[in-house]
Amino acid sequence: MQRLRPTLTNRLLASRASRRSLSAGRNSSPAHLDFRAFVDMLREDNDLADVSAEVDPRLEVAAAIRLAYEQRTKAPLFHNVKGAKDGLFRILGAPAGFSSDPKFPYRRLAQHLALPKEAGVTDVIDKMLSAKGEKPLPPVHVSTGPCKEKIIMGDDVDLTKLPAPLLNKADGGNYIQTLGINIIPHPTEPWTNWSIARAMVYDKTRMVGLIMKPQHIARIFEEWKKTGKVWNYNHAICAKGTRG
Incomplete structure (x- = not known):
């Protein structure tokens, strides 16, 4: 054999x-x-x-x-x-x-x-x-952090003011990061997806990202669509890891 x-x-x-x-x-x-x-x-x-x-x-x-x-x-x-x-x-x-x-x-x-x-x-x-x-470490809940030192809200939000680079002349726009983390909770189930993907600035208040099946981000996106609500999307740049 x-x-x-x-x-x-x-x-x-x-x-x-x-x-x-x-x-x-x-x-x-x-x-x-x-x-x-x-x-x-x-x-x-x-x-x-x-x-x-x-x-x-x-x-x-x-x-x-x-x-x-x-x-x-x-x-x-x-x-x-x-x-x-x-x-x-x-x-x-x-x-x-x-x-x-x-x-x-x-x-x-x-x-x-x-x-x-x-x-x-x-x-x-x-x-x-x-x-x-390895056994994952449980999250540590905190009341504040460096990410809240400078908060911009409402009409003051303008993603186009960020110096996000245009990396290739054929790109559709400026990419705000490469190693940032998308953090998206499921709307009805007790789990959250963390994924690393690029995000492109679209206008003052919107970014464009890649959502592909069968990845978890696509599954969660479909569930949020069913709720009729705006999905809870969080994007963290330079986020600290959970395990050494």
């Missing part, structure tokens, strides 16, 4: 036990799931380029970030984005790109996950797959 070739997932799962020594035998940093902590870590590792010159969010930012990815340079942090009121907004490029240090190419991804900087791509995948077997 011919032996079946194992799938990629099975191979990765089978290799996990033999690779655990990577993180067990070395000192690794805590998971940099807080965005500001991650930026500070890049700066400490000399893997961040602070850019003070004014940059245009229309194509120029995207071109600079693509160059950073292709040439494996430091992650660019743009402090002076054209159209950003009072310097309130900055843009970080290539957060998941290769490190500028060729000895540790996967360091940015590894340190997101509390792995040592020497970790390879298989170690990163193994760590992510292992999360499926």
Whole structure:
């Protein structure tokens, strides 16, 4: 009988036990799931380029970030984005790109996950797959937070004032984020979907997102339509993760 070739997932799962020594035998940093902590870590590792010159969010930012990815340079942090009121907004490029240090190419991804900087791509995948077997941490309810330091409501809301970049001249509009999280509760059942997807600014008060079957976001959207109510949609940028 011919032996079946194992799938990629099975191979990765089978290799996990033999690779655990990577993180067990070395000192690794805590998971940099807080965005500001991650930026500070890049700066400490000399893997961040602070850019003070004014940059245009229309194509120029995207071109600079693509160059950073292709040439494996430091992650660019743009402090002076054209159209950003009072310097309130900055843009970080290539957060998941290769490190500028060729000895540790996967360091940015590894340190997101509390792995040592020497970790390879298989170690990163193994760590992510292992999360499926972990018990989720319960949410912590708080009365306030940094996201409520500046609240804009009613007629003052204008998404077009955000310096969201146009990343490609063929794009339908400006994308407000890439790694943000959509948080959408089910209207009648006690569960909430968290998903990572891009969102495009449509006008002052609306964004456009991708809703595809059979993903949970599409299932919840259909249930909200049945209620006849506006769905409870929340979008978090630079949200902190739940587990290291």
